[in-house]
Amino acid sequence: VAKEKGNRYHFFDAALNAYITRRMIIEVELKKAIDRNELVLFYQPKIKLSTGEMVGMEALLRWDHPKLGSISPTEFIPVAEETGQITAIGEWVLRTACHQNKVWQDQGFQSLSVSVNVSARQFEQGDFIKIVEKALYDSGLNPKFLELEITESIMQNTCESIQALKEVRELGVKTSIDDFGTGYSSLHVLKELPIDTIKIDKSFIDDIENKTNLSIIKTIIDIGLNLNLDIIAEGIEMQEQFNTLDRLNCGYGQGYLFSRPVPANEFQKKISDEMIA
Numbered sequence: 001v002a003k004e005k006g007n008r009y010h011f012f013d014a015a016l017n018a019y020i021t022r023r024m025i026i027e028v029e030l031k032k033a034i035d036r037n038e039l040v041l042f043y044q045p046k047i048k049l050s051t052g053e054m055v056g057m058e059a060l061l062r063w064d065h066p067k068l069g070s071i072s073p074t075e076f077i078p079v080a081e082e083t084g085q086i087t088a089i090g091e092w093v094l095r096t097a098c099h100q101n102k103v104w105q106d107q108g109f110q111s112l113s114v115s116v117n118v119s120a121r122q123f124e125q126g127d128f129i130k131i132v133e134k135a136l137y138d139s140g141l142n143p144k145f146l147e148l149e150i151t152e153s154i155m156q157n158t159c160e161s162i163q164a165l166k167e168v169r170e171l172g173v174k175t176s177i178d179d180f181g182t183g184y185s186s187l188h189v190l191k192e193l194p195i196d197t198i199k200i201d202k203s204f205i206d207d208i209e210n211k212t213n214l215s216i217i218k219t220i221i222d223i224g225l226n227l228n229l230d231i232i233a234e235g236i237e238m239q240e241q242f243n244t245l246d247r248l249n250c251g252y253g254q255g256y257l258f259s260r261p262v263p264a265n266e267f268q269k270k271i272s273d274e275m276i277a
């Protein structure tokens with residue numbers, strides 16, 4: 001036993017320890033994040049590729065902790081999903097995004113649709129539909145200007161979750177399949193879920209010149225057109241990617257080429273500049 005206690009093992013223990021400690025801190029601090037107003041929504045424009053006009057924006061969550069600094073959603077969302085905190089956080093995101101969009105509409109900006117990311121776990125709460133209804137009612141936002149982005153992982157959920165998705169859509173809310181093509185059952189998803197939009201995953205866009213990626217993108221666009229769904233590509237960073245996607249009749253796009261996700265005040269400046277232009 002003593003022999004196994006070499007330096008390597010000590011190093012491993014230390015790394016694991018640091019990981020567990022950080023995770024525990026995140027879990028504890030996240031409980032207070034909403035009340036302390038540490039959560040913020042950033043917004044990233046969605047662009048109609050054929051005209052270049054902005055049609056909507058995706059709300060992306062940021063957590064600014066006073067001591068830990070800015071924590072990425074890729075780090076804290078999985079923790080929130082595991083602990084169930086995603087329920088309260090998701091509700092805050094939904095309410096904030098609906099409210100903000102209505103404020104912009106009331107200020108006279110062109111009506112844009114706001115997309116909100118929803119974890120599969122949120123559909124497991126029995127009252128998800130009520131939460132969406134209440135966010136719409138309290139904000140006064142027309143349901144057609146709200147879109148929910150879900151991932152294929154919702155297929156692992158019970159029938160009740162899929163039923164909840166159907167009911168949300170019956171309210172007039174739009175639905176989108178995020179990261180499309182990365183799951184194991186993408187085609188099955190299209191058959192089973194009531195959706196309006198397919199979002200082609202960034203991994204296919206990154207190396208769009210690759211023959212396999214290009215074929216996959218073409219196929220997804222074809223399926224989308226045949227099923228009467230909107231297609232949006234995520235992670236467009238370069239003009240060549242834009243050109244290729246536009247040529248392939250991909251309807252919409254999103255990415256750093258157009259804009260990074262920005263805070264609400266900066267986004268507002270963007271849409272007012274666009275209105276003047």
Ligand code: C2E
Binds near residue numbers: 061073074
């Ligand atoms: P996602 O929904 O796939 O969001 C797209 C991610 O790609 C965002 O990262 C966005 O900032 C980033 N991105 C957009 N355009 C580009 C680009 O051109 N290049 C590159 N390299 N990246 C780009 P972000 O904001 O860090 O969010 C990461 C993930 O966290 C999201 O992936 C989503 O799964 C999750 N997330 C964010 N906000 C929420 C939320 O409110 N609720 C839930 N449940 N998940 C969220």
Ligand code: CA
Binds near residue numbers: 058117149178
């Ligand atoms: Ca998304």
Ligand code: CA
Binds near residue numbers: 178199202234
């Ligand atoms: Ca995505």
Ligand code: CA
Binds near residue numbers: 179201203
């Ligand atoms: Ca993605």
